[in-house]
Structure formats: structure tokens, C-alpha cells
Amino acid sequence: MSMEGKQSFQTSLDFNQNIFKPSSREEIVEIVKNCYKKNTPLEINGLKSKNKIGRNFQSEKTLDLSDYKGIIDYKPEELYIKVKAGTPLKEIIDELDKNNQQLAFEPNDFGYLFSGESNSGSIGGVVSCNFAGSRRFKVGSVRDHILGFQGINGKGETIKSGGTVVKNVTGYDLSKLVSGSFGTLTILTELSIKVLPKPETSKTLVVKNPHLKKAIDYLGKALSSSTDPSGGVFYPDYFGKDFILNDLTHDGGLTALRIEGPTNSVDQRLERLSKELSLLDQEISILDNEQSNIFWNRTKNLEVFRNLKSNLLRIVLPISETLQVIQKLKNYEIKYFIDWGGGLIWTSLDQLNLKILNEIREIIKKHQGYITLIKIEEDLKASADIFTIDPIKYKISEKIKRSFDPKRIFNPGKMYTGI
Amino acid sequence: MSSLQMPKVDKVIMSKKDKIASDLREIINKKNVLSNSDELRPFETDGLTAYRQMPLLVVMPETVDEVSQILKYCNENKVKVVPRGAGTGLSGGSMPLEDCVLMAMGKFNKIIEVDYENRCVVTQPCVTNLAITHAVQDKGFYYAPDPSSQIACSIGGNVAENSGGVHSLKYGATTNNLLGIEVVLMDGTITKFGGKTMDAEGYDFLGLMTGSEGLLGVITEVTVKILKSPEVVKAALVGFPSIEDAGNCVAEIIAEGCIPAGMEIMDKALTKATNDYSKAGYPTDAEAMMIVEFDGTEHEVEAYIQKTKSIAEKNNSSSLKISKSNEERLKFWAGRKAAFPACGVLAPDYMCMDGSIPRGKLAEVLNEISRLSKKYNLPVANAFHAGDGNLHPLIMFDANDKESLRKCEEFGADILKYCVKVGGALTGEHGVGIEKRELMCEAFNDKDIQQQLTIKVALDPNSLLNPGKVYPILRKCAEEGRVHVHGGKTKFPDIPRF
Numbered sequence: 001m002s003m004e005g006k007q008s009f010q011t012s013l014d015f016n017q018n019i020f021k022p023s024s025r026e027e028i029v030e031i032v033k034n035c036y037k038k039n040t041p042l043e044i045n046g047l048k049s050k051n052k053i054g055r056n057f058q059s060e061k062t063l064d065l066s067d068y069k070g071i072i073d074y075k076p077e078e079l080y081i082k083v084k085a086g087t088p089l090k091e092i093i094d095e096l097d098k099n100n101q102q103l104a105f106e107p108n109d110f111g112y113l114f115s116g117e118s119n120s121g122s123i124g125g126v127v128s129c130n131f132a133g134s135r136r137f138k139v140g141s142v143r144d145h146i147l148g149f150q151g152i153n154g155k156g157e158t159i160k161s162g163g164t165v166v167k168n169v170t171g172y173d174l175s176k177l178v179s180g181s182f183g184t185l186t187i188l189t190e191l192s193i194k195v196l197p198k199p200e201t202s203k204t205l206v207v208k209n210p211h212l213k214k215a216i217d218y219l220g221k222a223l224s225s226s227t228d229p230s231g232g233v234f235y236p237d238y239f240g241k242d243f244i245l246n247d248l249t250h251d252g253g254l255t256a257l258r259i260e261g262p263t264n265s266v267d268q269r270l271e272r273l274s275k276e277l278s279l280l281d282q283e284i285s286i287l288d289n290e291q292s293n294i295f296w297n298r299t300k301n302l303e304v305f306r307n308l309k310s311n312l313l314r315i316v317l318p319i320s321e322t323l324q325v326i327q328k329l330k331n332y333e334i335k336y337f338i339d340w341g342g343g344l345i346w347t348s349l350d351q352l353n354l355k356i357l358n359e360i361r362e363i364i365k366k367h368q369g370y371i372t373l374i375k376i377e378e379d380l381k382a383s384a385d386i387f388t389i390d391p392i393k394y395k396i397s398e399k400i401k402r403s404f405d406p407k408r409i410f411n412p413g414k415m416y417t418g419i
Numbered sequence: 420m421s422s423l424q425m426p427k428v429d430k431v432i433m434s435k436k437d438k439i440a441s442d443l444r445e446i447i448n449k450k451n452v453l454s455n456s457d458e459l460r461p462f463e464t465d466g467l468t469a470y471r472q473m474p475l476l477v478v479m480p481e482t483v484d485e486v487s488q489i490l491k492y493c494n495e496n497k498v499k500v501v502p503r504g505a506g507t508g509l510s511g512g513s514m515p516l517e518d519c520v521l522m523a524m525g526k527f528n529k530i531i532e533v534d535y536e537n538r539c540v541v542t543q544p545c546v547t548n549l550a551i552t553h554a555v556q557d558k559g560f561y562y563a564p565d566p567s568s569q570i571a572c573s574i575g576g577n578v579a580e581n582s583g584g585v586h587s588l589k590y591g592a593t594t595n596n597l598l599g600i601e602v603v604l605m606d607g608t609i610t611k612f613g614g615k616t617m618d619a620e621g622y623d624f625l626g627l628m629t630g631s632e633g634l635l636g637v638i639t640e641v642t643v644k645i646l647k648s649p650e651v652v653k654a655a656l657v658g659f660p661s662i663e664d665a666g667n668c669v670a671e672i673i674a675e676g677c678i679p680a681g682m683e684i685m686d687k688a689l690t691k692a693t694n695d696y697s698k699a700g701y702p703t704d705a706e707a708m709m710i711v712e713f714d715g716t717e718h719e720v721e722a723y724i725q726k727t728k729s730i731a732e733k734n735n736s737s738s739l740k741i742s743k744s745n746e747e748r749l750k751f752w753a754g755r756k757a758a759f760p761a762c763g764v765l766a767p768d769y770m771c772m773d774g775s776i777p778r779g780k781l782a783e784v785l786n787e788i789s790r791l792s793k794k795y796n797l798p799v800a801n802a803f804h805a806g807d808g809n810l811h812p813l814i815m816f817d818a819n820d821k822e823s824l825r826k827c828e829e830f831g832a833d834i835l836k837y838c839v840k841v842g843g844a845l846t847g848e849h850g851v852g853i854e855k856r857e858l859m860c861e862a863f864n865d866k867d868i869q870q871q872l873t874i875k876v877a878l879d880p881n882s883l884l885n886p887g888k889v890y891p892i893l894r895k896c897a898e899e900g901r902v903h904v905h906g907g908k909t910k911f912p913d914i915p916r917f
Contacts, residue, residue, distance in 0.1 A: 077670040078777050100676065141618050143626060144595050159870045165775045167809040167847035169581045169630045170862050171889065172871050173594065176626020197676030224538060226647045228715065265719035318615035320536040343617045370620045389621055392610045397622050399877035
């Protein structure tokens, strides 16, 4: 063990410290048992890439899991990797890379948004937030790739669910429940995650197109075609210049569709897709493997919102509603781009106050979607709901919270008041 | 069959049968409350026919409000409720209790909406799995999860059990293809989890409810995503001189980055049995036989098939046939799909197990099963969803011989315990139900189980909804866990099981 490790081991068990930095599960258990006994609320952090997302809340102590890291078991042929929750996502991705495998859900890197540079966070944070990237409509969300977990509940008991095999219906699927729970139910300690082979080739069809309506039409047709795309985005005019690449000199609005698989099949499907969308040669650019990867990385990293000074909303909608919602949102000072083939709108707003927020919330609700406030000015954060919930689901959430964390010591109030 | 301990019968409830029936007749249409034993008889068991129990009453609600009012009434009067879809489940999840109201959802049998723009279908829960595909196939779409009983099983039951199928390696199980559900909780609360969006915000109750085996709520509406049908589907039939070679071939196909739509292995015993039964043209001299299927565009499928061919040859394949037509492809599958009836010919009874194992442990687990087969002196044939590690050993025995039955039960439990030991799971797709309940402590410790029970109590404080299922009652690892078939007759002999 390194000197650093030794020091953190000692400080973590000193309960007068405000920040615990455990490197073993036993230490985490001890910390939680102590907090449970003393009713001490804990803020739970990994690499803090997303800790600005969520409500502000009062916590006496912080549990920093960044030293609780490491790959426990990686079986490429069994398509899973088992890691400690504080492991940096980057370390996992680099390891998978060696075997030409990947996390197919390509989680967002919020580092660019909050700090101007990459910080893809820890795997525990990725699972706790459940924000999946552009392949969402094809491969599912983060939660769809969690085969099992081990965690510590609010009483300091070690619990587990699932395992390392894909087919498993033994007991309640708690892996789903803890995904997207923002650290309010358990402290994740170990995660078993499904990994998949990287596609042989990934290419992107870019349609030089500034029009929203046309873009939605392209995305809808592409997702319903047998060409099986794995990404579909629309960037309006003002973001076009962010995507100037060797094969893409156009700097206006664009619709991009990614096709992946064996090389000859990708070429065949690209040609077919272009035909199905009745596109002319001069309207399109094809990004080869490398440039395609750059393009989708920028999308995953929300790079068009790098160092954003204003507010960022994440709006999830049924695809059929996207056009109407954006048209309504244009009444406000927004900049947006569309991901998930139409199902997700990332929207920045220069001007935001409670009145505008409520108006937008109403619009989204009317169109059967929901809105998460990813980045919001501090003075507004205290009064605005970051997540949306109806009274019935609030009541159920309260019961579920209590079943894991009876004294409400894990990230209390991070998602909702009282939970 | 050994008797099964169920939750203590509430004598007070039993004595109030007439009153409860008349109260329920106030809530829903009188004819939808069944109380005579002749009317109740069809509901006494599900696909796990070894266990039978007549319910106190059967109700057949027609609307979500009726479901809500019935549950509210039962909750207030402490009456147990067992939900039931099509009743095809293989783990006894909808087996009635003596003092329960069985809620048969059969009248929820309509597709509500087909929405191509959002690529989803909104349906009532007792529509069959296959009916969803039938509703959208003329536009070239389908619903991906394909449990073998898809002709008869209900989509609500699929959600309750998180059903898989042959294609779940590539397309996932029910949970990965579900967008939303409407649920009624035991206190009568009606709510929706998810909808037509790709993810829902907040705690993932949709994920929690899926596979909860009817213990947390009654599903009254389901929204599933539909996919565009693949253009080309091709299969290869490969024989191997040893199980090890077949296992290595599977591992290498996956490692090479090919994700087949389906990948099945049968051992020599089952290959011979199914080939004799269905004349599928299998290589009966091979120690193991693999069917591997790819779907996608023409070039994609061709590329994967060629890759599979070279990997198979490298792993000593003794024979290899590639389907030249859709008819030939279906013929490859015909034998595999007849695995159950084929075993029915070989022995008076067989028990189908449902364990999950890491793909790489196939040879080890099959060797262990073969050792156990000798130890218990009972023949066994093995089918394996090799792609996703789901093993279905079929143990042959004679239920009329008590000793044979006892040995079969022990044999089955030993197999499942071994699956867990090598890093697998007790059940891959059939669910725990009553069947594998007492084996739960093989997979989970007391704290794990306690956490799950706390969730149950949070949503159903009186434990009235489907009690006695999934979680151990005896708190000891009894030797139970299989599908029992007598004289080759399953409850629904016409439904394929694989």
C-alpha cells in the first residue's frame, strides 16, 4: 500500500474528520454504521464530475470514494467486467480497449460542461446518474448493462443483487433500482457490467441540413429503417462550426446518422440509408471511422456546451413530440441539439427564472416528457425542482428510500425534498 | 410430488368465503366472480403442473378501476391475492393459495395502440407475446423477446417474469424492451412507470417491477418497443467431437466480436433424441451440436457466417451446414424446439431445470451433470442457450416411483447449486416462483434477502400480494426446482418449450 493509501486509511476511521476517504469495503461499512448510529447525513462522491447535478442539501460529512477503485475481474470472453465503484470510467474504457471491447452505452462526459475539460467520472457515478449516450435507442441505457452490484445500505449492511451472467431472474432486479438513484439508496461498492465487442467499422452519414423539421423526418425514417443506425443527432446552424472535420467542411446545421458493424455491411447500409432518405450526393458527407469517432465523442462530451455560463436542461420526450416542443421552446432564448434520434433535447437557456422554468415544465409535461436541470444558476437552484415527480411516485419513492436508508443519511434531499 | 409448504391458511378468511364473494360481486360484474369448484378448477395450477391448489375465489376484472377496487378491498380485509396472466409460467408464480382471491387478467386482452412514430405498442397485459408481433409485422416490425411459449404466454406475464428467449443475447430480455407499464399496487393505487420516452426519471420502478413475479403490483397496461425486422436471417448447424470444442467455439465467436441473434448447443443425448423425434437432419454422431443464427443486412450476415465457419473449423468442427433458405433454417430449429416432447418419448417423466452459467464453464458444468447422472442413476439430456449461458438440463425419471422422484429432486437441486457455485444463477428465465424458492439462500445471504423483503413490505405492508412465492419460507435449502412433466404431457403440450 502506498503512503497515500495508508494515510487515507487512518483518516477515514477518524470520525472527527469531515471527509472520509476509505479504500476498503470494511471501512465504508464502519463509516456508514457510525453515521447510522449518530444520524449523520453523508454526501457521497466519486470523482465529482457530476456532483453539481441535483439539489443542494445539508450534509455533515462527505464520503469520497475515489480511493475505492480497481478492476476486480475482467472476462472478455464472458462479456463482463467487475470493478470497484470508485474506478475511473477512463481506466475501464482503456482496459476494455485492449480487448477491442467497449461499454456500448457510451455515457456522457460532463467534465467539459462543468470544468472545460474531460472528466468522465467514476463508474459508480455513471451508474448512479444513468445518463446514456447516443446509442441509447439501440442498446439501452446504463441500467440495461448492469448485471449486478454490491452495495452498503443505510444501516451499514452489505447487500447484493444480480451477478455476472446476462440471464438472471433470481429475485428483484435491484440493479435497475440503484441505477439513476443519485446515491440516495445505497453506496455502490462493486459493479458487474456487461461489455460488448467494438464494431469493426463505424461510419457516419452527415446530411447538411439546417432545418429542424427535415431533421426530425430524417431521424424518424432512419430509426425505422432496417439499416439499423446506432446514433442520430441534429445540430442547428449555430453549432455547425463545432464539427468541421477533414471530411466535413460544411459549417451549418447538420443531421448525423451513425452506422456500425462489419465494414462491407456498413458501406452497404450507408448507401441504402442515403437512398431511403432521398439524399443527393452534394447534400451529404460520409465520415470515416476515425472522424466518425471524433464526431460522436464530441456529442457524448456535450462539447458544444463546453464551459457553458448559463443553464442546461436535459429534456426527454417521445420522439413524436420533439418538433412541437422545440417550436414552443423557441419562444425563449435557447440553444439546443437533439440526440437519441429525436428522443433527447439538450437545451441551454441564457435567461431562466422560476416563471420560465414552470412554463417550460408545463410544455414538457403536456407532451409526456420530463426535464432534468443539469446546470442551473446557484440562486435559482435553491428554489427550483431539479427533478420532476408526481405525488403518487413521490410517496412510493419515499417508501423505497426508507427500505434502503431508513434514517435518510445518504445524499438526503439530493433528488427530492424529504428523500 | 413432495408437498410444498405455503403461507398459513387464514381460517377466518376461509369462513367468510360467501361474504367476500358477495362483496366482490358488488365491485365488479357478478358473472366475473367465480366461486364454484367447477369454475375454479381451471385455475388450480399454471405451467408448473406438479403443484395444484384450488383458490378461494377467482375474479376477472375488466378495467383498471375494477382491479384497483378489488385490491383495495382485499387489502382492507386482509385477503391474499394471486395475479395470473395466461398461466403458462414454469415456476409456479401464479399457483393459487387456498385462501386467496385469484385475479385472472384474461379480459385485458386488447392492443390499445400501435405507434409507429415512437416505435412502440401499448397493450393490455393479457395480449399474447406473439400477438404484438402479429399486430405490427405487416409494416415490417416485430417485438424482440421470444420466450418459447410466445404463442400463448401473456405480455403482462412476460413483464412479471422478465421473460427471455432464444434471441436475448442480442436483443435483451423483457426488461430491455419495455418502455412503460401501468400498475395497481396492493392498496389500490394506480400509477404509471415509464411511458413512451426512452428512460423515465427518478427511481427505476419499471425495472423493479419487471421480474418481480407479481409480488409488488398488478400490471394493467404495457408499452413495449418494437424493432424493424431484420432483412436476412441465416443459421449454421455445426457438429463437434467434444463439448469442450463447442464451448471454445462459442467463446471465440463472441471474442471475435460477432454477436449472434441466437446460439444453441445440445449434447449428444438430446441431439439424438430430437433428431429421432423431428428428423431435423442433425449430426447424431457429434458429441455436441450447435445452431448459430445471425440476422441483419445481407452483407452483415454473410460476414458473420463466414467468420463463424472459420472459427468452427479451427475448433475441430466435424460437420457444418449453412441454411440456404428460410425453410431450411426453420428445419434446423425444429429439432431444438422439440426438445421437450423428444425427451417425453425417452422416459415417463422429465424435469426441466433452468440455471444460468458463465459461457466458459459449459464443459465443466456438463461434466458435473454427467457425474451426477451416474451418481443418481438417472439419464439426462442438455440444452443450452450458449449465447447467454442459460442451461436447461432435462432429467429423466419415473414419477410413479417415489425413490426415482426423490433422486430427481436431489439431482436437480445439485445442478442449480453447482450453477451458482461456478458464478451463475438459479434461474435464467423461468423465474423463482414456488419452484426454486428454498434455493434462494444458495444465491443470497440473509441480508440480501432481507433487503428485498423490506422493499416488498414497503409496497405491500400486509404481504397479501402473491405471498409464498420467490422468497424462502422454510429458510433452509430444500431440494426443489424444476418443471415436472408426466407421460410427456406438459400443461400445454402444444406450446414449444426450449
